[in-house]
Amino acid sequence: MMIEIDFNSDDAIYLQLCNQIILGIATSQFREGEQLPSVRTLAETIGINMHTVNKAYSILQQEGFVKIDRRKGAVIAVDIDKLQALEEARQGLEVVLARALCKNISRNEIHNLIDQIYDEYSGI
Amino acid sequence: MMIEIDFNSDDAIYLQLCNQIILGIATSQFREGEQLPSVRTLAETIGINMHTVNKAYSILQQEGFVKIDRRKGAVIAVDIDKLQALEEARQGLEVVLARALCKNISRNEIHNLIDQIYDEYSGI
DNA sequence: CCTCTGTTATATAAATGGTATAACAGGGAG
DNA sequence: CTCCCTGTTATACCATTTATATAACAGAGG
Numbered sequence: 001m002m003i004e005i006d007f008n009s010d011d012a013i014y015l016q017l018c019n020q021i022i023l024g025i026a027t028s029q030f031r032e033g034e035q036l037p038s039v040r041t042l043a044e045t046i047g048i049n050m051h052t053v054n055k056a057y058s059i060l061q062q063e064g065f066v067k068i069d070r071r072k073g074a075v076i077a078v079d080i081d082k083l084q085a086l087e088e089a090r091q092g093l094e095v096v097l098a099r100a101l102c103k104n105i106s107r108n109e110i111h112n113l114i115d116q117i118y119d120e121y122s123g124i
Numbered sequence: 125m126m127i128e129i130d131f132n133s134d135d136a137i138y139l140q141l142c143n144q145i146i147l148g149i150a151t152s153q154f155r156e157g158e159q160l161p162s163v164r165t166l167a168e169t170i171g172i173n174m175h176t177v178n179k180a181y182s183i184l185q186q187e188g189f190v191k192i193d194r195r196k197g198a199v200i201a202v203d204i205d206k207l208q209a210l211e212e213a214r215q216g217l218e219v220v221l222a223r224a225l226c227k228n229i230s231r232n233e234i235h236n237l238i239d240q241i242y243d244e245y246s247g248i
Numbered sequence: 249c250c251t252c253t254g255t256t257a258t259a260t261a262a263a264t265g266g267t268a269t270a271a272c273a274g275g276g277a278g
Numbered sequence: 279c280t281c282c283c284t285g286t287t288a289t290a291c292c293a294t295t296t297a298t299a300t301a302a303c304a305g306a307g308g
Contacts, residue, residue, distance in 0.1 A: 012264085012265060012266085013265080013266075014265080014266090019219060019222070022222045022223055022226060023218075023222045025222075025226045026221070026222040026223075026225040026226050027222075038283080038284065038285080039284085039285070040283090040284085040285095048266080048267085049266060049267045049268075050267095050268095051266075051267075051268090052265080052266060052267080054285080054286085055265090055266095057285090064227075065226060068285070069284085069285085070273080070274055070275075070284055070285050070286080071274075071275050071276075071283090071284060071285090072284075073283095073284060073285070074285090078226050078227065080227055080228055081227070082227065082228065082229070085223070085224065085227035085228075085229055086229060086233065086237070088223065089220055089223065089224045089227075089229055089234065089237060090237055090240075090241070092216075092219070092220035092223070093217075093220055093234075093237055093238065093241055094147075094241055095143060095216070096213055096216035096217055096220065097150070097238070097241050097242065097245065098143070098146050098147045098149075098150040098151075098245065099146055099150075099209070099212065099213065099216070100209065100213045101150040101242070101245055101246075102146060102149045102150050102189060102202050103188075103202065103204055103205070103206065103209035103213075104204050104206065104209075105206070105209055105210060105213055107238065107239070107242045109210065110213065110217075110238055110242075111235060111238060113210070113213060113214055113217055114217065114221070114231065114234055114235060114238065115231070116214075117214070117217055117218055117221050118221065118225070118231045118234075121221065121222065121225055122225075136295085136296060136297085137296080137297075138296080138297090162252080162253065162254080163253090163254070164252095164253085164254095172297080172298085173297060173298045173299075174298095174299095175297075175298075175299090176296080176297060176298080178254080178255085179296090179297095181254090192254070193253085193254085194253060194254050194255085194304085194305060194306075195252085195253060195254090195305075195306050195307080196253075197252095197253060197254070198254090
């Protein structure tokens with residue numbers, strides 16, 4: 001999977017890395033059990049520092065998207081804690097929806113966006 | 125409206141301020157034309173620095189939620205740019221949904237969350 | 249004139265983000 | 279066993295961001 005970093009983004013590099021990899025898992029470009037590149041090789045291919053990649057991997061591990069094995073490196077291993085995931089989704093949605101509601105975006109428009117994105121991710 | 129800051133949060137104070145005020149607008153606790161407290165008084169009531177409030181107000185102005193008048197201070201004035209708002213909502217949703225999809229949260233569960241939050245905000 | 253508003257300018261301290269090296273420990277492969 | 283790969287840990291350094299602290303300025307209104 002191609003990982004792209006926008007060096008002009010407001011988001012920190014390690015955050016972009018996390019998001020891209022989570023997106024990769026959501027779109028099945030990364031599959032359960034698959035190995036991610038080692039911190040050193042990914043750092044080199046992107047052109048960033050090893051520790052920046054390491055930070056991203058550590059966060060992904062903490063959030064339950066990968067497991068880190070000293071032998072094989074980071075391996076996709078999604079830990080499903082449904083209740084916690086729902087709570088986090090809710091918190092994320094609350095922020096987005098407050099902004100949307102202020103800007104007169106209707107409930108239906110949001111539902112449509114959800115469907116579009118889900119279709120996109122599920123690879124219709 | 126009561127504004128609460130969590131000083132132990134990962135989010136910066138000025139960001140929490142922005143989100144709280146946007147939430148206030150979404151829930152009609154702040155109405156179009158209403159004046160926000162002056163940067164000095166809000167800073168004092170919360171117990172933070174004037175410049176932190178000022179930063180939040182400036183961002184809210186830039187994002188089109190308030191207008192700043194040298195005489196009256198910050199006044200709720202939502203600027204509706206539907207296309208841009210939709211694009212921003214989409215980007216916010218993409219991040220949340222990627223995480224949700226990884227954690228096996230179904231499309232329907234998301235739609236339900238959306239309805240819950242919208243009901244909450246619309247003050248059912 | 250006094251007081252309220254936001255604005256601007258400095259200065260400082262702490263935390264964060266990113267880079268740069270280096271060394272360590274465990275496991276696999278020759 | 280030795281070499282090389284993995285992640286881990288520890289330093290150090292620098293730029294940026296976050297937040298605070300003062301201070302002074304300019305416009306508007308009573």
